[in-house]
Amino acid sequence: xxxxxYPVIEEEDGSCMKAEEPIxxxxxxxxxxxxxxxxxxxxxxxxxxDWDPGIGPYSMEELNARIDEAEIFIEKAEKGDWSDWxxxxxxxxxxxxxxxxxx
Numbered sequence: 001x002x003x004x005x006y007p008v009i010e011e012e013d014g015s016c017m018k019a020e021e022p023i024x025x026x027x028x029x030x031x032x033x034x035x036x037x038x039x040x041x042x043x044x045x046x047x048x049x050d051w052d053p054g055i056g057p058y059s060m061e062e063l064n065a066r067i068d069e070a071e072i073f074i075e076k077a078e079k080g081d082w083s084d085w086x087x088x089x090x091x092x093x094x095x096x097x098x099x100x101x102x103x
Contacts, residue, residue: 073085
């Protein structure tokens with residue numbers, strides 16, 4: 001069987017070849033690209049200032065207190081006291097009992 005040889009293409013600028021769509025193609029064809037969601041300005045896109053997901057932290061003091069608490073739990077675990085931690089299996093069991101539709 002004869003081996004098929006493909007032509008070697010020499011690149012002029014040393015970069016790899018790539019396919020691109022023409023930039024003017026969208027505007028020239030009138031495809032409506034200029035009116036898509038990417039180009040429309042939506043003044044209501046921001047989250048309102050009074051929205052509260054209820055998880056905080058709400059101040060730097062509260063954030064630092066949470067970090068300090070986490071560091072205490074980590075230090076206790078490094079010393080062998082795992083009472084503040086649960087295994088993955090326990091965590092999944094808790095989730096499945098609280099939210100049975102997750103199974």
